[in-house]
Amino acid sequence: MSYIDTFIRVAEDCPVERGGTPVSERPLLPAHVIQYNLLAGAPYHYNHEELLYQVHVRHKGIPEEDRETRREEIWTELFSKSHPCLRASMLPKKYGWGIHYDTEGKIALYAKESPQYDHFTSGGEAGVKLLNAMRNKRR
Template identity: 80%
Template sequence: MSYTDTFIRVAEDCPVETGVIPVSARPLPPAHVIQFGLLAAAPYAYNHEELLYEVHVRHKQIPEEEQLTRKSEIWGELFSKSHPCLRASMLPKRYGWGVHYNREGKIALYAKESPEYDHFTSGNAAGITLLNAMRSKRR
């Protein structure tokens, strides 16, 4: 699912007060670490589907040449099943990052303590739909 003009707030039960850069000691980083790297390096460069694809090919370590020759096949296989939206990502659930989808559906991250986060969550950003990230624990 891809949103437009939407901001996903940090989950109510997020354990951090500021945006924390996720790291992993694993040789193959988990999806949220790859997501963060892509979105931090290139805000508003990816829509939801493009981000999922990039995370997938990096996580599966699909060589660049194969990505070029089999992109439509890889894309088709990837999207033949549903995927959760970024409301379920560890970035807003655990690491303190709000997720903004602009008018074109392109995505950027904003730390919980940033002025941009305050702007989007204050209700002063005209035309922006506010959603909460999914909680980590049941109530």
């Protein structure tokens, strides 16, 4: 699912008060670490589908040359099934990152303690829909 003009707030039961950098010791990085690396390094560069694709090829360790030559095949296979939106990502659920989709659906991260996060969550940006990230635990 892709959003436009939407801000995903940190989950109500997020265990941190500040946006933290997710890390992993595993050779193949988990999806949330790849999401963070891509979005932190290039705010408003990726839309949801492109982010999913980039996370997928990195997570699966698909070589760069295959990413180019087999892009359409990989893309078609990837999107032949549904995928969760970023409301379910560990970034807003565990690591304290709000997620903004601009008018073109391009994505940027904002730390929970940042003035930009406050700006979006206080309704400071007209026309931006506010959603909560999914909770970590059921009520």
